[in-house]
Amino acid sequence: MTVISALLAGLLLGAGLTISGMVNPAVVLGFLDITGAWNPALLLVMAGALAVALPGYWLLQGRKPLFAEKQLVPTRRDIDAPLIVGSTIFGLGWGLAGICPGPVLTMFGINPLMAFIFVSAMTVGIMLSRFVEPWLRGTGAPD
Numbered sequence: 721m722t723v724i725s726a727l728l729a730g731l732l733l734g735a736g737l738t739i740s741g742m743v744n745p746a747v748v749l750g751f752l753d754i755t756g757a758w759n760p761a762l763l764l765v766m767a768g769a770l771a772v773a774l775p776g777y778w779l780l781q782g783r784k785p786l787f788a789e790k791q792l793v794p795t796r797r798d799i800d801a802p803l804i805v806g807s808t809i810f811g812l813g814w815g816l817a818g819i820c821p822g823p824v825l826t827m828f829g830i831n832p833l834m835a836f837i838f839v840s841a842m843t844v845g846i847m848l849s850r851f852v853e854p855w856l857r858g859t860g861a862p863d
Contacts, residue, residue, distance in 0.1 A: 725787040737823040740765045743830060745818030752815050801856040809845070 741747045742765055750759030785791055814820055819827065819838050827835035 722787045734823070734826040736765075736769075738826050738830070742820075743823045743826045745834075747818075748814070748820070749818040752818070802853050805852075805856060806849070813842075813845075 737743055740761070742762060747759060747761055750757060751762035753759075780791070783791075817838060819834070821842060824835055824838050824842070827838075
């Protein structure tokens, strides 16, 4: 049941991102262009998502989830070099391409070539991070 609920949630998210236009890099870049022709559509999508998610989060806080063994809530609060470097690279990639890793999978139905190029570059970046993260943490070579 956990897999089915995750699949349904993913399909719902993908449909919402596609319908709202958030898989279109031009819409995303329009949102990030605060000095030019700013497009607030992404802000409205985020606000709508928060309006739906926050009440559910507050209602379920401390309770057992319906389709999982326990709530998975992040507990780390530290800010370290891997977090700063990773978020900077993520932001640069998002700003340059206008593509976020979440909705890129839905882009395969709209612009498969662009989605393939982005996912390939993201995969290489993930593989490279295995070598960079230990260096950032000061722990030496990767496992």
